[in-house]
Amino acid sequence: MGPGLRADPVSFRLYPYARVPDQDAPARRHAVVVVGGGPVGLALALDLGRRGTPVLLLDDNEGAGQGSRAICFAKRTLEIAHRLGAATPMLDKGVVWNVGRVFHGEHQVFEFDLQPETGHRNPAFINLQQPYFERFLVDAIRTAQAEGAPIELRGGNRVTAMTQEADHAALEVTTPDGAYTLEADWLIACDGAHSSIRDFMGLEFEGRVFEDNFLIADVRMTAGFPTERWFWFAPPFEGAGKSALLHKQPDDIWRLDFQIGWDIDRAAELAPEKVRARVDAMLGPGVEYDLDWTSVYTFQCRRMRRFRHGRVLFAGDAAHQVSPFGARGANSGIQDADNLAWKLDLVIRGQAPDTLLDSYCQERGSGADENILHSTRATDFLTPKSEISQIFRDAVLGLARRHAFARSFVNSGRLSEPCVYDDLPLTGADALTDGPARTRPGAACVDAPLADGFLLDRLPGEFVLLGLNAPLPDLAGMEGITLHRLALDCATDDPTGALAARYLGAAAQAVYLIRPDQHVVARWPDAQAGAITAALRRAIALKG
Amino acid sequence: MPLILDPNIDDADGFYDELLAAHHGLTKAESDALNARLILILANHVGDRAVLRQALEVAREK
Numbered sequence: 298m299g300p301g302l303r304a305d306p307v308s309f310r311l312y313p314y315a316r317v318p319d320q321d322a323p324a325r326r327h328a329v330v331v332v333g334g335g336p337v338g339l340a341l342a343l344d345l346g347r348r349g350t351p352v353l354l355l356d357d358n359e360g361a362g363q364g365s366r367a368i369c370f371a372k373r374t375l376e377i378a379h380r381l382g383a384a385t386p387m388l389d390k391g392v393v394w395n396v397g398r399v400f401h402g403e404h405q406v407f408e409f410d411l412q413p414e415t416g417h418r419n420p421a422f423i424n425l426q427q428p429y430f431e432r433f434l435v436d437a438i439r440t441a442q443a444e445g446a447p448i449e450l451r452g453g454n455r456v457t458a459m460t461q462e463a464d465h466a467a468l469e470v471t472t473p474d475g476a477y478t479l480e481a482d483w484l485i486a487c488d489g490a491h492s493s494i495r496d497f498m499g500l501e502f503e504g505r506v507f508e509d510n511f512l513i514a515d516v517r518m519t520a521g522f523p524t525e526r527w528f529w530f531a532p533p534f535e536g537a538g539k540s541a542l543l544h545k546q547p548d549d550i551w552r553l554d555f556q557i558g559w560d561i562d563r564a565a566e567l568a569p570e571k572v573r574a575r576v577d578a579m580l581g582p583g584v585e586y587d588l589d590w591t592s593v594y595t596f597q598c599r600r601m602r603r604f605r606h607g608r609v610l611f612a613g614d615a616a617h618q619v620s621p622f623g624a625r626g627a628n629s630g631i632q633d634a635d636n637l638a639w640k641l642d643l644v645i646r647g648q649a650p651d652t653l654l655d656s657y658c659q660e661r662g663s664g665a666d667e668n669i670l671h672s673t674r675a676t677d678f679l680t681p682k683s684e685i686s687q688i689f690r691d692a693v694l695g696l697a698r699r700h701a702f703a704r705s706f707v708n709s710g711r712l713s714e715p716c717v718y719d720d721l722p723l724t725g726a727d728a729l730t731d732g733p734a735r736t737r738p739g740a741a742c743v744d745a746p747l748a749d750g751f752l753l754d755r756l757p758g759e760f761v762l763l764g765l766n767a768p769l770p771d772l773a774g775m776e777g778i779t780l781h782r783l784a785l786d787c788a789t790d791d792p793t794g795a796l797a798a799r800y801l802g803a804a805a806q807a808v809y810l811i812r813p814d815q816h817v818v819a820r821w822p823d824a825q826a827g828a829i830t831a832a833l834r835r836a837i838a839l840k841g
Numbered sequence: 842m843p844l845i846l847d848p849n850i851d852d853a854d855g856f857y858d859e860l861l862a863a864h865h866g867l868t869k870a871e872s873d874a875l876n877a878r879l880i881l882i883l884a885n886h887v888g889d890r891a892v893l894r895q896a897l898e899v900a901r902e903k
């Protein structure tokens with residue numbers, strides 16, 4: 298690369314820098330500019346583009362970064378990726394795992410099985426290196442582009458200045474060929490934890506630093522450790538620190554993670570001999586391996602107060618950051634993209650007022666709070682902050698070896714679950730009084746097998762009116778909003794009974810209004826056009 | 842059910858003896874650990890979050 302741009306090494310060169318006409322023209326206006334091609338920016342661009350809204354994505358590198366950060370991707374993320382046409386290669390490549398073991402010193406405290414209930418298209422979790430996750434999103438973008446989706450990716454384009462005007466944001470972009478300017482009706486900052494857009498706007502990003510360093514070593518080996526998550530409190534091997542993790546990834550790569558303390562010399566810890574000494578002690582004698590990637594991380598729990606500032610919106614790590622215990626970083630960022638894409642699309646088409654975007658902040662802000670809460674609790678358990686919290690922590694671990702009740706206190710990270718938008722402005726009433734709690738208004742629809750395929754496949758990214766054993770009124774939508782109708786009869790469409798269990802509970806029939814991101818707006822025992830229209834209006838922030 | 846703050850243990854003196862006896866011969870650290878285990882075991886037995894919250898408040902009153 299030329300002057301003016303640092304080039305980080307990349308795992309996959311997915312969008313090489315190429316000169317474009319914008320660079321030789323006065324600032325051109327774009328409908329949506331996404332800054333940052335991490336998981337969140339890519340998912341957002343893909344979703345918007347598939348909806349037909351033109352989107353330009355700028356990234357300062359030319360592809361997925363080197364080394365894996367995220368490895369655990371949750372079912373909800375896979376469901377969203379499936380809707381976006383990107384999940385199949387993820388599932389093919391990813392490692393499905395269900396069993397986790399927790400150790401305290403030499404002893405196994407307990408083991409757990411994530412084995413989800415049956416009747417979901419996707420597993421509870423897969424392990425997949427983040428660069429693959431990003432590559433498969435880019436592959437889906439290329440497919441969508443070929444089918445006419447107006448998405449443009451520009452690698453080697455770094456945003457180096459930005460100002461917000463009344464009806465747009467103005468950007469300066471630096472490339473290997475020098476700088477040029479651009480304008481964006483809507484600017485979406487997906488530029489990661491060190492967001493430059495946040496800095497240009499002087500916005501705060503407050504929260505707690507977790508005062509500890511984590512040494513990540515991804516090693517390649519063919520040793521026969523099982524496909525399980527092994528987590529140690531007070532690991533018994535030399536130099537492993539306060540906690541340690543072993544977890545399998547594709548390509549015979551294993552994630553090793555050591556909690557090595559606050560006052561360390563980063564460079565010294567990363568010396569290959571030093572890393573190898575730790576890894577040798579953990580894996581035991583005679584295990585051969587290569588170091589694939591090593592890095593030292595510190596973690597933070599923090600969020601921006603507001604994710605929307607006029608025509609600039611923040612998503613993913615740019616907006617909020619958590620420690621990785623619970624795998625809530627990328628997984629929550631993908632939910633941000635899922636939440637924002639349909640709203641921004643409707644606003645740009647003029648079918649919803651721009652106040653709809655405020656609901657993005659409320660809903661994903663509450664998601665961020667929930668994630669930060671879980672993440673903070675996990676870090677407090679991992680690193681007791683006082684003598685007495687250490688005493689309780691050790692008491693829990695001691696009891697958990699013998700008594701089931703204490704296992705529920707053991708917290709090495711509560712794994713990511715989709716957030717429920719309870720009591721938020723877009724969420725309507727729950728008129729199905731005896732309906733199951735897990736599919737209440739605000740919740741993401743739970744998958745279920747149908748006679749032919751899965752329920753979520755039938756929720757294609759637009760509003761859906763779902764009738765279960767209930768007739769649907771003759772409502773085709775309103776003011777340009779498409780309303781799909783999906784009438785299912787449990788006698789013929791529910792071969793396993795899971796659909797009824799998950800959506801009816803004790804009720805005999807139900808009608809659900811479902812948003813484009815597959816969250817439930819409202820539900821009723823039967824359909825009344827007036828109530829449905831009112832809920833639909835509420836779900837797109839129309840007053841009254 | 843609200844937190845019981847009236848006498849509720851038969852032979853209070855006998856229980857008190859057993860409590861102290863459980864700590865007999867332990868170091869301070871071992872006693873602290875025993876207390877922590879005991880609190881967790883009893884809290885789980887009670888289970889009711891409202892009662893537990895009330896107990897925490899009463900305990901903090903000194």
Ligand SMILES: Cc1cc2nc3c(=O)[nH]c(=O)nc-3n(C[C@H](O)[C@H](O)[C@H](O)COP(=O)(O)OP(=O)(O)OC[C@H]3O[C@@H](n4cnc5c(N)ncnc54)[C@H](O)[C@@H]3O)c2cc1C
Pocket residue numbers: 332333334335336337338355356357358365366367368369370427454455456457487488489490492493494513594612613614615621624625626627628629630
């Ligand atoms: C060790 C570790 C383990 C983790 N494990 C998990 C896990 O198992 N599961 C999970 O869900 N999450 C995990 N995470 C968190 C996850 O990696 C992040 O949450 C995720 O990468 C955030 O995605 P993003 O798209 O918001 O930002 P990023 O992935 O950081 O992407 C930001 C992009 O913006 C680009 N950019 C930045 N500034 C500019 C600019 N000025 N102009 C143009 N481009 C710019 C960057 O080059 C980058 O490509 C882990 C993190 C770490 C560190």
